[in-house]
Amino acid sequence: MSRILVVDDEEVVRELTVEILRRSGHEPQGVASAKVALELLDEELFDLVVSDVVMPEMTGVEFLYELRKRRPELPVVLMTGGSKEPERATKAVELGACSLIYKPFSHTELTAAVFAALES
């Protein structure tokens, strides 16, 4: 069982992602902003972060940049529904994101990406 931090400002996506991961046997925790996620990561240990890319205040890529300063080894799966991904994906890969999955994804795609990231 892995502890997974889910970051998404959209409640429906956050709750659904948490539920899918819980049913897959993990121990997920959802937060609505990158700022709260960083505070939590300073206090608790997680095995993986699953984060949205397009969020208010701090984007997923900015979050990833801050995260890499604190926890360079922590695997990250970014999820996005946008179509500006070539530039964002390039930045994310440079910053060490394990993978980028596109919304609307299926349960299988999410769990496969999480499995691969945890294995890495």
Add this chain to the structure above:
Amino acid sequence: MPYDASETRSLRTLGLLLRGALHEISNPLLGLAGSAELALDQTEPGTKLHDRIALIHRTSTEIAGIVRALQAFIRLQAAPSATFSLGEAAAETVALVDLVLPTHNVTLTATGDATVSAAPGDVRCSLVELLFAALERNDSRGEIALTVRSEGADAVVEATGGGELRLAAAEVRA
């Protein structure tokens, strides 16, 4: 296909609106399809409720497929030039057009292959235009094929009814 300035501008505006709409649709659609998939596990198979949730799941998954295919098409427009299979590009274009257009009376296929070095987004746009023109010529009926082949130094895609796209073939080292 030549466009005047105002048509180019309106197409660009439409593209920007479509990109925004696809982004805004993706979250609620994920909630709908994902929740339906979870609910399927929580209802008894064979009951009316299970059947209705299965219908919601199937339909929302179909819509999700269209949204994802359009998002992938838009992403390709920003991709840099690369060497790729024109046959695969033709097959993906056929699949996209099959998804987004009412093609009930027509069978779309893509056969053959050649390798090209080009901007993948430009090539996809040309292939969509080629397919649209073929659909118009054939009144969206019958069988319409994109046939890819190498011809000397060129890679050629020919559409049923005579439309053609010609590109410089990539040099392939043995």
